[in-house]
Structure formats: structure tokens, C-alpha cells
Amino acid sequence: MNNYMAVDIGASSGRLVKGKLHRDRQRIELQEIHRFRNSFTETEGHHYWDVDYLFAEIVKGLQKAKKEGVNACTLGIDTWAVDYVLLDENGKRIHEVYAYRDGRTKNAPDRLHQSISRAEVYSRTGIQEQPFNTLYQLYVHDRAQLSRADKIVMVPDYLYYRLTGKLMNEVTNASTMQLLNLAGRDFDEELLSLLGLRREQFARLTEPGVKLGTLSPDLQREHDLPGCELIVIPTHDTASAVVGVPAQAHKSWAYISSGTWSLLGVERSTPLNSGEAMNANYTNEWGAYGTYRFLKNIMGLWMIQEVRRETQDAYSYAELAELAVREKPFQHLVPCNDQRFLNPRSMMEEIRDCCHKTGQSSPDTIGKLARCIFDSLALTYKDSLEELQGLTERRIDTLHIVGGGANNELLCQLTADAAQIEVIAGPSEATALGNIAVQMISTGELQGLEEARNVIAGSVPLKIYHPRPAPGMDDIEARWKQIKARIGQRS
Known part of the structure; x- marks a missing residue:
């Protein structure tokens, strides 16, 4: 071989x-x-x-x-x-x-x-x-x-x-x-x-x-x-990661390539550049083998990466997730895609300031900051999935989370619960697998994208998160809507 x-x-x-x-x-x-x-x-x-x-x-x-x-x-x-x-x-x-x-x-x-x-x-x-x-x-x-x-x-x-x-x-x-x-x-x-x-x-x-x-x-x-x-492989890492999604051809699926950015979208054979898609800020990036990645950029794990950096890497990502698990959910929420989080001097202070200016208490511990990020990301994913289904006029039954975020069990389960959708997590190495799969197709060792995805699905263990009832979600969503509106009025 x-x-x-x-x-x-x-x-x-x-x-x-x-x-x-x-x-x-x-x-x-x-x-x-x-x-x-x-x-x-x-x-x-x-x-x-x-x-x-x-x-x-x-x-x-x-x-x-x-x-x-x-x-x-x-x-x-x-x-x-x-x-x-x-x-x-x-x-x-x-x-x-x-x-x-x-x-x-x-x-x-x-x-x-x-x-x-x-x-x-x-x-x-x-x-x-x-x-x-x-x-x-x-x-x-x-x-x-x-x-x-x-x-x-x-x-x-x-x-x-x-x-x-x-x-x-x-x-x-x-x-x-x-x-x-x-x-x-x-x-x-x-x-x-x-x-x-x-x-x-x-x-x-x-x-x-x-x-x-x-x-x-x-x-x-x-x-x-x-x-x-x-x-030449899909040189945009998200394009390689989407090749690495272990999706079944007969299922209606979306993906999140979860790393520094969270790229949430679907694979299409044609672009969708309508006015509605523009207003929702969805993109049509070109993919491998004549496909298009109809997706939305979400700020992603950059936020927790910056929190970790500001603590001089005192915590591993697993430790940050464990600290977050201990905190009460949905107490602090921030709109992840606000430009203030793109490259702030201090991510921790920017999150606290955003909470203060939207009428919330400020997360005063590392665990509360981490919980704020993961809760906010899950709600942002839910919003984007609803937009995506409306724009494409298709129901999405399964959400694949690939990349480093697939290892975050808290965020995967939060996403399944908030969006009420089956989440399949893995592979975390989707980008490398997609990169290599295209090389294998080019040399003839694999016969095409469908076979490559079947092989990738068998290459790593995948974890399925089933949606659980989310008590109080109506109140959380109402508060989430108010927070986003306040930020929108300020920007």
C-alpha cells in the first residue's frame, strides 16, 4: 500500500x-x-x-x-x-x-x-x-x-x-x-x-x-x-474536512467543521446565492469534485482557545470542559459572531463586558467563562441550523461534528439538546483524512467520494448524541433573543 x-x-x-x-x-x-x-x-x-x-x-x-x-x-x-x-x-x-x-x-x-x-x-x-x-x-x-x-x-x-x-x-x-x-x-x-x-x-x-x-x-x-x-487536494482545510465527513449518501445531513472556526453547512451540487442567503450571511465556497459548501462561519473554539491562552495554558481543553460541566447551564450568554470577539485584546474581559452590557451578571470564574462559550455556541448552532433548513427547503436529520470540537462531549450534547437533532461526532481528524482520501482517489486506491466516506466511517469510532428534553428552553431562547437584539442595537 x-x-x-x-x-x-x-x-x-x-x-x-x-x-x-x-x-x-x-x-x-x-x-x-x-x-x-x-x-x-x-x-x-x-x-x-x-x-x-x-x-x-x-x-x-x-x-x-x-x-x-x-x-x-x-x-x-x-x-x-x-x-x-x-x-x-x-x-x-x-x-x-x-x-x-x-x-x-x-x-x-x-x-x-x-x-x-x-x-x-x-x-x-x-x-x-x-x-x-x-x-x-x-x-x-x-x-x-x-x-x-x-x-x-x-x-x-x-x-x-x-x-x-x-x-x-x-x-x-x-x-x-x-x-x-x-x-x-x-x-x-x-x-x-x-x-x-x-x-x-x-x-x-x-x-x-x-x-x-x-x-x-x-x-x-x-x-x-x-x-x-x-x-493537489482541497487546500482549504474546511474543504478537506468536509470530504472527511463520514456521511451516508442516502441521509439528509449537515456538518460542523469544529475548530478555531465552526463552519456549519451542507454539501450541494449547485450554489445558492439568493438574496435570502445573502441576508443570512451564508457562503458558497467551492468544494471537491464539483460540490459547493453552503455554510456559515461561526466564531468557534477560537473563544475558548483565547481563554486558555490568557491563563498561560494552565488548563487543558478537557479540564476547561470539565470546569464548565460543573456550572449551571445558560446563566451567561454572548452572541458568538459579534465582531468584538474576532481578535480582542482580552477574550475574557470582552465576554464579561458583553454580559454586563446586555444586563447579565459577569462570569467571574474560568468555569463560568467556559460554560458561557459552550452554551452560546450550542444556541448559535441551533439558530444556524434553523436558518439552513429554511434556506435550502430541506429537513436535516443528522448533524455531523468533525474536527477538534468532536472531542468536546459537553458541546456535542448541548448542540443535540438545543437543536433537537441527532449529532454524530467524529472523526476529529477529518481534515487529515479528507486530505489523504483525495490523494487515494487520485492514485486509484479509492474509487470516489462515496467509497472514501465509507472507508473514513470505518476508520475511527464515532459517537452518537441523541437529543434529550431541555426543560426551560423556551425561557432560555427568549432571553437569548433579547441578548442578541441588544447587541444588534449597539452595533
């Missing part, structure tokens, strides 16, 4: 994971080869990613793999979305890579939409408005630097380029730029013109499953790396 290597890099960590199809062809076996931390840093008032460090860690992971006996493999790379790299005509970076949480785009949407309406942009692209979308990032970027850019690629495209010397714009990540036209399935010329950009400043759009080529021979020799064939 072949060796498959997934490079999976998120906003807080990255790793290289080796996968192999078991002899019985019923499951994928995973082995983590290398793990490293990731974060943006602040320099002169702006936040940047260190992409040279990320590249070096990929090389380090491949060196470890060779020492463990991997002499040949295929390799696919996924990362977060929306952030980009400017390259000059010699393939060198023109500027450091801005992190999407940087505050420079705060007023960019309002400024850009003086030239073109929000409805027109949504009709063309189907992408939800987020202040950090690449469209707005490029709008505020230094025009002289943009004019010098020979190519503009996304972060995973750049890492592929560093490994192979070949440029591309992979479609699942490119779609998050809010620059691709749904009808033409290419970059939208009018939007590019608004930014002062040209189509030739972007590489060819490339679909998942394409074999890109081998490692640069010089790179392989210099660092003593395995022989690697690079396969």
Missing part, C-alpha cells in the same frame, strides 16, 4: 500525518509524524504569518518521515483560507503575509461597496461578507506592491510552489477570496478591475485531484527528503 502524507496547518498548529489504506481496504490508518505550533505575530501594529517557518516545518517533517522509513509518498497541503502571498516576476515574496485577523480591513467593506453593491458582489461570487475576505484585504493593500505582483497565490498554493516550483490557484481556497464568478467559474473581471488587478496576476485555477509534480530535485537533495509526488 502507498504512503500518503497530509500537511495540515491551522491557525494555531500544524502537523504532518502519514496515512495508509489498511489491507482490508475498510479503513485508513493514520500516524502523526511531526507537529508544530503556529500563530501570527504583531510587528509595527500589524499581524503577520511566518510562512518561511511553515515551509521549514514541512521540510523538517519530511526529514522525520524518511528517518522512519518513508522513502516515497504522495503529499497534499491544506491550510486556513483567505490569506495570500504576493510574488514578483522572480517568484520572490514582495511583502510579509498579513493574517486575516489584522485590523486593517475593519472599514474596508463599507468603502468598497460605495463602488459596487453588496448584493451585486454576492450575486456574482456567492461568498458571505466577512471583513477579512481577500477581496477586502486586497482593497486596502498598498497599490504599488499590488502593481509589482506578478502572481497572487493563497498560502497553501505558495507552500506547494516552494516545494515544486509550480504555481497554481487551487479552487476551494481561491473561492474564499470572494473574487471567483459562479457563472463563469473564473476570476471576476469587474471585481479585479475595482482592485486594480488583472487576471494574468493569478495562476491557473486547479481542481483537487490533479497531480502537480514531484519535489524540486535540489530541495530533495539538499535536505535528504523522501521522493514525493505532490497531489
